[in-house]
């Protein structure tokens with residue numbers, strides 16, 4: 001059987017392909033030369049499956065899509081505090097190339113607009129070493145892509161010759177000591193960052209690395225730590241689409257970043273990296289058809305982050321009573337799915353209510369056979385509940401054949417009995 005997913009992606013491209021509105025960026029002369037009809041989409045799961053349709057192999061310059069990744073590298077190298085000290089994380093509601101700084105602090109508003117990205121760029125490597133910085137940027141972006149990338153020298157030359165706006169921004173930053181090097185050198189190095197060549201497929205893998213907590217889905221390299229990926233995706237969600245960020249997050253609903261060469265990425269934490277490419281841009285500087293492709297994917301595939309997940313009561317699959325060897329009854333709570341705060345709260349509440357109503361027998365069995373993961377807060381809540389029940393004289397047995405709750409230490413020297421099946425729990429009970 002062939003997977004239906006590539007066929008679906010082809011359908012999305014046909015649905016979006018007819019729209020020829022917008023215009024290629026021409027403030028960078030080299031970008032005005034590209035074939036405006038190119039269109040591609042790629043989707044990568046966090047375990048490394050890549051699906052693509054259309055033009056996914058041809059290369060284009062990464063432009064502003066470099067910003068979240070270089071922000072990630074700076075966070076990893078300098079730490080959150082040091083980076084926040086220089087660049088805030090507030091949506092600007094302005095165009096990407098606005099000459100603006102935050103009132104009061106004088107910092108650029110966020111790292112997704114040029115002012116912020118230029119400062120973040122200078123935070124990598126050793127001060128006064130633009131060459132070393134460019135090497136680090138290229139190595140870092142390559143690690144995110146999982147293959148060695150290169151720089152499009154023609155695009156680089158073309159942009160540095162016409163980067164008047166960025167020179168103005170860099171001079172503004174220099175006048176406030178937000179950057180300390182020569183503004184022209186800084187713009188040149190930042191422009192090299194924007195001129196790194198990628199394919200749509202590369203971008204999908206880079207986005208998937210963020211979605212996968214900083215680990216590349218194929219090379220399995222931990223490119224940045226999990227907290228870094230979280231910080232970057234948060235800022236992409238609020239600032240990645242510049243002055244259309246609010247519309248984007250309410251309609252499409254996943255963290256994203258666009259660039260003036262026509263690329264756009266989306267990262268859905270724990271699930272997917274998405275990339276689309278089509279050079280004609282809307283007035284915000286984002287790909288017209290790339291945005292449309294993302295809208296389709298989000299609507300068809302249910303990718304909006306704010307879509308309510310399954311009702312939490314689903315955590316308790318079944319509640320029943322079993323007879324133990326000594327003839328007494330034990331209450332069995334069979335749980336399933338992935339335990340987080342809300343689902344575990346429901347279990348704790350049911351236990352507390354049953355206890356208060358005198359309906360809880362002296363033996364309780366927590367059956368985790370069908371639970372596939374327990375996060376940190378759910379673990380703490382479960383162990384504390386076991387501890388409290390034990391202190392009240394209730395014997396708690398945990399059925400955990402796959403060790404989903406390893407080392408169940410409740411504190412105070414208390415540990416529940418752990419067995420592999422409910423039958424084993426009943427065979428132990430009361431005896």
Ligand SMILES: NC(=O)CC[C@H](N)C(=O)O
Pocket residue numbers: 062063064065096097114159166191194258259260261285
């Ligand atoms: N939005 C973008 O992609 C802008 C990147 C471009 N290199 C610039 O700085 O102007």
